Each structure stands twice: as C-alpha cells, then as structure tokens.
Amino acid sequence: MNTDDLLNRIELDWSRERPDLTSLPMLTIIPVQRVSALLDRELGAFFSRFDLTPASFDVLATLRRSAPVEGLQLSQLSNLMAITPPAVTKRVDNLEARGWVQRADHATDRRAFLVRLTERGRALVDEVLPHHVENEERLLAPLSQDERALLRTLLVKLAQSIEAS
Amino acid sequence: MNTDDLLNRIELDWSRERPDLTSLPMLTIIPVQRVSALLDRELGAFFSRFDLTPASFDVLATLRRSAPVEGLQLSQLSNLMAITPPAVTKRVDNLEARGWVQRADHATDRRAFLVRLTERGRALVDEVLPHHVENEERLLAPLSQDERALLRTLLVKLAQSIEAS
C-alpha cells in the first residue's frame, strides 16, 4: 500500500475504533520512518553496485570529508555518524578486511588508534561520490529547492528537540 | 554532534574537499534518516516499559485498527507494515509466543492463515495506545500543527515518487 493511502486509512481506522484518541501525531511520525526506510532501500541498491552498503560508505565518506590524513578515532566516528561504538568497530573491521581503511596507532594514547583511508579507499570514495550525489538528486527530484530547504528546517527543528531531551 | 552542527560541518567539509560536487541532496536526506533513527530510539525506550518493541507494537496496532475479528493474513500485514514477509513471520512468532496474537486457519485457502489479536493482546494495545499517542505528542511538541501538516505533505510527496519508481 502506498504511503498516502496508508496514512488516510490509518486515520479512518483509528477514528472509527478509538474516536477518543487523536491519530494526528502518528500521521506525522509514520511518513518520516517510511521515507527513511525507502531511502535506505534505494541507497542499498545503489551501493551494492560498488560492493558497498550505506553503512560502510558512511564511514568512507566521513573520513574523506573530515580529511585529517592521520585519520579519526573510533570514538570520533561514533560521534559523527551517530551510532554506538560497537557498531563502528564492526563497520571498520569490515572495511579494513577489504583494504579500504587502516587502523594506525595513536601517537599519545595507547588505548586509542586512528582509522584512516588507504589509497584504494580514498580512490573508491572519489569514484563513487559523484554517482551517489546524482542518485540522491534523482530521489529528491519531486521536491523543489525551496521544498528541500523547508523539509530540512522542519526536520532539524525536530531533531534538535529530541537530542536535547 | 547535534544534527544542525553536523549538517553545517558536512556542507563546509565537502565544499572544501570536493568543490566540484554539490552536497545539497545529502543535506536533505541525512536529516530524514537522522530523525527517523532518533524517533526509533525514543519509541524503543518507550515501548520497553511495556515489554514491547516498536516492531511488535506495529503488528498489534495494525491488527487493532484494521479490526476484522477473524484477523489479517500475513501477506496483508506485510503490505500494511511495508516490511517483507519473513520479517512479519518473525514478529508474529514472537507475539504468538507471548500470547498476544494467534494464528488461525484460513477458511478457504490452506496455504494461508489469519493472524488475530487474543483478548490479552487487544487489552494490551488498548492500554498502551493512549500513552503512545501522548509520547508521540511529546516528541512532536516543537512543531506547530501547520508545520506537522507541511512535513507530512513533503514526505508523502517524496515517498510517492520513490514508491512509483
């Protein structure tokens, strides 16, 4: 069932079954999760062409744009990608096994180490990136620039509030 | 790093590292995924108070609102919840083991069966639902009713386009 029909049906169903409750908040939250899931699937299909996943590309792109040649700590990656440290460990393990990143000793703290792109890893990001941007552009095609800006503004407002709590 | 700072940093980083590319599509897509992940976490924390997960409550709520007493087929649940049939099987297994749903034979098609709420399952949804709506209301508090409607409109437009492709 498509998203618009689903939302209309949910509204109708709940107004019949539980007229004492408002289904309004659901009707805002569900499309956020739905679009996110749809985007994940599309991006997953795209990255599989390069033997990558959205998660692994996230690491490569974060390292590429942040750009200190010495690399980033795992805890910094965790913070930037908004996932837990164990999840970063798994992503890095996977990328290291494929030769796209390396772990290097931290200069002053032996508990930590630095994750950095290999030459092959950097070349891969730089090759994939333009296609990735083009693909994202395709997905966003139905929205005008103004609509995209508006969407971003609303979502940031929501995110800030949840993050603050 | 909070969402607003992250987006600004991403924009700055890419304009320095790859000025030939536009980071604009990313700056729309990332907050969608970010807010969705934040909401998942919040809802997960909420439902854990009732020994539930967002995924399992989704099944219970779908059955409750759709409301045919005979139940829904697994394939219908798959369609309504927008997840694959194997994922529905797992969710239903879990809920059945806890006594909140039952599988019943389909009247005319022996390949299929109907998933329906038990009395305890129905009572659980009805108990949790008002708190769930209240919690969602709390999460959406920073957005006015107009902003929520706008957000929904933009997301539905995006979803429809991706679903059609």
Place this chain on the structure above:
DNA sequence: AAAGATTGAGCTATCAATCTTC
C-alpha cells in the same frame, strides 16, 4: 507456474559486560 508462508544465510544495530590504558 504462481502464491502464501517459512527457513537459512548474511548484515547491522543495540545493550551489557569486559579488557586495557589513562
């Protein structure tokens, strides 16, 4: 052959516990 549901393999995430280093 097609449809409904399940199983198995593979990924990725979380949380809690652990190990080493500060």
Place this chain on the structure above:
DNA sequence: GAAGATTGATAGCTCAATCTTT
C-alpha cells in the same frame, strides 16, 4: 575510577531458496 575499544548476547531486517497449496 573513567575512557577507548572490543566481545558476546539479542534482535531486527533483507534476499534467496524451499515447501505446500492453488
């Protein structure tokens, strides 16, 4: 004791393959 990173347990999802029934 606290911080950085990892491991183990648990759980969710996808896809591909399978089994039964239509």
